[in-house]
Amino acid sequence: MTETTKTGITRRTVLAGAAAGAALLAMPSILRAADRSLKIGVYGGYFQESFDEHIFPDFTSATGIEVQSISEPTGEAWLVQLSQAARAGQAPADVSMMSQVAMLKGQAIDLWSPLDQAKLPNLKNLLPQFVNKYPDGRIAGVGAVAWYITLVTNTDVFPEAPTSWAALWDPANKDRLGLLALVSNSFLLEVTARTFFGGPAKLDTEDGILEVMNKLAELKPNVRLWYRDEAQFEQALKSGEIPMGQYYHDVTGLAAADGNPVRSTFPTEGGILDSGCWAVSAASKKSAEAHEFINYMSDPAIQAKLTRNVGTAPTVARSLTDLTDKEFGAASSEIAPIIPRYDLYQTKSDWLNQKWTELIVAG
Amino acid sequence: MRLEPPRRALDYAPLVFPAVMLTVFFVVPFGIMVMVSFFQRQPAGFYTPAFVFASYERFLTAFFGGVLGFSLGLAALVALICVVIGFPFTYELARARRSVQVVWLVALLSILSLSEVVIGFAWSTLLSRTAGISNLLVWLGLMEKPTALTPNFGAVLTGMVYQALPYTVLVLYPAMARLDPTLMEASRTLGAPPLKAFLTVVVPALRNTILATFIMVFVFALGSYLLPQLLGRPQHWTLSVLITDQAIYQSNMPFAAAMAVFLVLVTLALVGLSLLVGRKEIAA
Amino acid sequence: MSGLVLEGISKSFNGVSAVDHVDLAVPNGTFVCMLGPSGCGKTTLLRTIAGLEEPTSGRILIDGADITAVPAHKRNFGMVFQSLALFPHLNVGENIAYPLRIRSVGRAERVKRAEELLALVDLRGYADRPVARLSGGQRQRVAIARALALSPKLFLLDEPLSALDAKLREAMQVELRKLQQRLGITTIVVTHDQREAMTMADLVVVMGQGRIQQAASPVEIYRKPVNAFVADFIGSTNLIAVQGSGQGVTAPGGTIPGVVLAPGQTSATLSVRPEDIHLVPVGEAPLTGTISFIRDLGASIETFVDAGGTQIVAVASPRDRAEFRVGDTVGLRLAPESCRVLAS
Structure with missing residues (x-):
């Protein structure tokens, strides 16, 4: 409880603290271990459950640092909460898993405490795209998890797996698609640019983006559901109600392993590789513990464990891990990925959003 | 007991609590929203205090005008259908036996306790091709093969009416239960068949209640943002959906606030207008 | 019709x-x-x-x-x-x-x-x-x-x-x-x-x-x-239980002359309106009782008489009524045509 008092109190932490306090009093042996602790924000639901089960207990036994996992809301609400709390000198979580766009937006207001490379010996293992830097070179965040968004189909409705993203445009698939509703989480501009315009360079100019959007408009009659929440689509995919769409590779794989008639396909143009970063709130007073945690997570052995148990793609080169082909294939692919143009969603955020909304809302 | 007009400041004391509550939970949040709507949006996220009209300028386009018009029209249609269905239903309910009333009111209250999410998922399943009611129609031989009855405007309307109907009935119920049953009987002895008696006596006698109910359901329906997403196509997305997108997914609080302020103002204007019309009618 | x-x-x-x-x-x-x-x-x-x-x-x-x-x-x-x-x-x-x-x-x-x-x-x-x-x-x-x-x-x-x-x-x-x-x-x-x-x-x-x-x-x-x-229910009335035969009837406070029961009937209830009961000095009527209460309403006077345990009320205008006080014993005169033998 002394730690909580030091780091500042919000109503929410008082309530959580009261519950935790009651638990601590009941178990005095854990009280000593709690001398060093860390609040870690993880996407609520599947990620939080997996980390609570597979990662955090091992981290605590390896380092003696007690972890309190915090469920993050989806979208950028967590970013808003973090920044508002930071202004009041508070950190609802010391380390948070953040989306790339949120990372960039946080950088713009110096929300992330710069990380010290000297305290992160495992940093050398990471693939270069997973180290997130401020424009001046300071490290803002380190890749936490990576995942693919791929072309998914219901195997009952599509006995043959599609091979290209172009299947989304096939008139035969009228009213059969479930796609993510927002420009900033569907990455369909990148998919369209790669599939029909040779690559992401097409998105460098606004004219190019509009051209891509016009192409994208052609698939609108095929879309049955523009989803914001994963649950909206997943059930419909399993039942065959909406038999094709874009979805998370790992989650689809787990659903298939449970016997559902679904499959995830890496199209020839590549799957969409999205990722989350570990970032430390500037208001956090647990810098040492945070570095220790991020370094731990960058260990190839831990990344391999994540891939095996959580289904995320490793943020380190495959060669550093002991993953088998099957294990690696369940989470990733050798096909070159489509990497989202996160910069666009930061610099042209409102313009893109406006054009996108007009594009899909227009009858 | 005689009611004395208040004389001393202390006589107003009972008003303090509601006044404070109204201020804390309505005036202050709305004030903050108005304030934020004039703030400067930072493209990287967040906003800085300022007094700019950028968010309102962005809103005042044909595109958002169309969305606003659709939202108002949809809410009005939902309110209209709810009142048209709910009014005769509540009339019969208020005249039913006590035990029947209790069963219905409990059922309606339990629907009211369902969140928009649950209602949305339930209806998207009910209207689906793979598990929906069309399968039942096929089984009954009324349809050739199961088809998806969503997404479309009808599905959105159905879901929203389902969501708002219990609310409508509960708002209508007290007035309906208080209505003197001899009014209908008088009308019948004066030569009106039951339906005509209902239309010429019950409906006009309760026109203020009807108007109030319509307005409440209208405002209630305006806030719906999940059902249009789950059951409709993007062209059926309401302004509330776009507000949510801006607030939650784009972190564009000034723009979300500006849209919300505009929606509240338009709603207040419409409500005021209908009250004015209602009062004139009664004076006439 | x-x-x-x-x-x-x-x-x-x-x-x-x-x-x-x-x-x-x-x-x-x-x-x-x-x-x-x-x-x-x-x-x-x-x-x-x-x-x-x-x-x-x-x-x-x-x-x-x-x-x-x-x-x-x-x-x-x-x-x-x-x-x-x-x-x-x-x-x-x-x-x-x-x-x-x-x-x-x-x-x-x-x-x-x-x-x-x-x-x-x-x-x-x-x-x-x-x-x-x-x-x-x-x-x-x-x-x-x-x-x-x-x-x-x-x-x-x-x-x-x-x-x-x-x-x-x-x-x-x-x-x-x-x-x-x-x-x-x-x-x-x-x-x-x-x-x-x-x-x-x-x-x-x-x-x-x-x-x-x-x-x-x-x-x-x-x-x-x-x-x-x-x-x-219609107006107020005195209900008096009587015993008797085709020859005459007896009430708790005495006999009531001129009233006969139907053949074979031995008891009945008589209904007599208060205004049909006249108070007379003792000895002038066979039915007697003691005055228990007097209610003077101005236009009329109600006199409550206890006749052998049955309460009988008489109403008269002040002009038609002799002076009596509570406790006086009085005779009650009933015209036979004003006594109605009720079906039981």
Whole structure:
């Protein structure tokens, strides 16, 4: 409880603290271990459950640092909460898993405490795209998890797996698609640019983006559901109600392993590789513990464990891990990925959003 | 007991609590929203205090005008259908036996306790091709093969009416239960068949209640943002959906606030207008 | 026959009988008062006649035609409800013209008829008044005018005057009777006020426990009640238990000369109105008692006499009564023709 008092109190932490306090009093042996602790924000639901089960207990036994996992809301609400709390000198979580766009937006207001490379010996293992830097070179965040968004189909409705993203445009698939509703989480501009315009360079100019959007408009009659929440689509995919769409590779794989008639396909143009970063709130007073945690997570052995148990793609080169082909294939692919143009969603955020909304809302 | 007009400041004391509550939970949040709507949006996220009209300028386009018009029209249609269905239903309910009333009111209250999410998922399943009611129609031989009855405007309307109907009935119920049953009987002895008696006596006698109910359901329906997403196509997305997108997914609080302020103002204007019309009618 | 005929009308709600086998014939133009304590079934019977309740069994005939199955809106009976049931959304004129509007009568015709009816009930110039801005008596008149708008075959009123204060009620009773006589319309009023019934009715129908106890002219009901219920309900009466035979009867306080029982009967109840009992000095009458209480009402004096354990009340005007005090022993003189032997 002394730690909580030091780091500042919000109503929410008082309530959580009261519950935790009651638990601590009941178990005095854990009280000593709690001398060093860390609040870690993880996407609520599947990620939080997996980390609570597979990662955090091992981290605590390896380092003696007690972890309190915090469920993050989806979208950028967590970013808003973090920044508002930071202004009041508070950190609802010391380390948070953040989306790339949120990372960039946080950088713009110096929300992330710069990380010290000297305290992160495992940093050398990471693939270069997973180290997130401020424009001046300071490290803002380190890749936490990576995942693919791929072309998914219901195997009952599509006995043959599609091979290209172009299947989304096939008139035969009228009213059969479930796609993510927002420009900033569907990455369909990148998919369209790669599939029909040779690559992401097409998105460098606004004219190019509009051209891509016009192409994208052609698939609108095929879309049955523009989803914001994963649950909206997943059930419909399993039942065959909406038999094709874009979805998370790992989650689809787990659903298939449970016997559902679904499959995830890496199209020839590549799957969409999205990722989350570990970032430390500037208001956090647990810098040492945070570095220790991020370094731990960058260990190839831990990344391999994540891939095996959580289904995320490793943020380190495959060669550093002991993953088998099957294990690696369940989470990733050798096909070159489509990497989202996160910069666009930061610099042209409102313009893109406006054009996108007009594009899909227009009858 | 005689009611004395208040004389001393202390006589107003009972008003303090509601006044404070109204201020804390309505005036202050709305004030903050108005304030934020004039703030400067930072493209990287967040906003800085300022007094700019950028968010309102962005809103005042044909595109958002169309969305606003659709939202108002949809809410009005939902309110209209709810009142048209709910009014005769509540009339019969208020005249039913006590035990029947209790069963219905409990059922309606339990629907009211369902969140928009649950209602949305339930209806998207009910209207689906793979598990929906069309399968039942096929089984009954009324349809050739199961088809998806969503997404479309009808599905959105159905879901929203389902969501708002219990609310409508509960708002209508007290007035309906208080209505003197001899009014209908008088009308019948004066030569009106039951339906005509209902239309010429019950409906006009309760026109203020009807108007109030319509307005409440209208405002209630305006806030719906999940059902249009789950059951409709993007062209059926309401302004509330776009507000949510801006607030939650784009972190564009000034723009979300500006849209919300505009929606509240338009709603207040419409409500005021209908009250004015209602009062004139009664004076006439 | 011409007029209203009820044949064996019964009505029960969920197995509980409200009206129990009622037979009644009402000639056209008659003013009927249905009188009885609350819960006696009189309102249910009226509503059954109006068509608002369906009888469980029995028939209703008008001028020989069976109308039992005719719905309320096709019967053309005017009805005034206890609540009056004026339509709150309509003004006085619109309320009165409502039945004409239902029949799609033109506006000019409606206004004209409303004016006529308002004149009939003495409310000229009130057509544009909202009903909420009327006094109780005015509302009463509007309800009556509305019920009469279609010149109904039958005019039904359910406790129409109960909401008015005593003075206004008496005035309205007279007015209602005059109106009925002017229009010659068959009228049935339900009331629990026997004074009201006596004032207005040609035919008083006393109801109790869902049945008609007695149906007769007011004077006959008062003078010749057929049973204790009627005798007690209409005015006040002394019920005296007597023993006797065809030769004479004995009450607890002495004999009552001139009264005989039917052959074979040995006991009975006598009903004697208080004004028919005269107090005389002891020895001048065979029935005696002790005065227990005197209530002097100014216009009349009520004297309570304990005659062998039975309380007997005598009423007389001060002029006709000799001076007595509480505790005096007095004789009670009863004229045989004023003693009614009741069916037991």
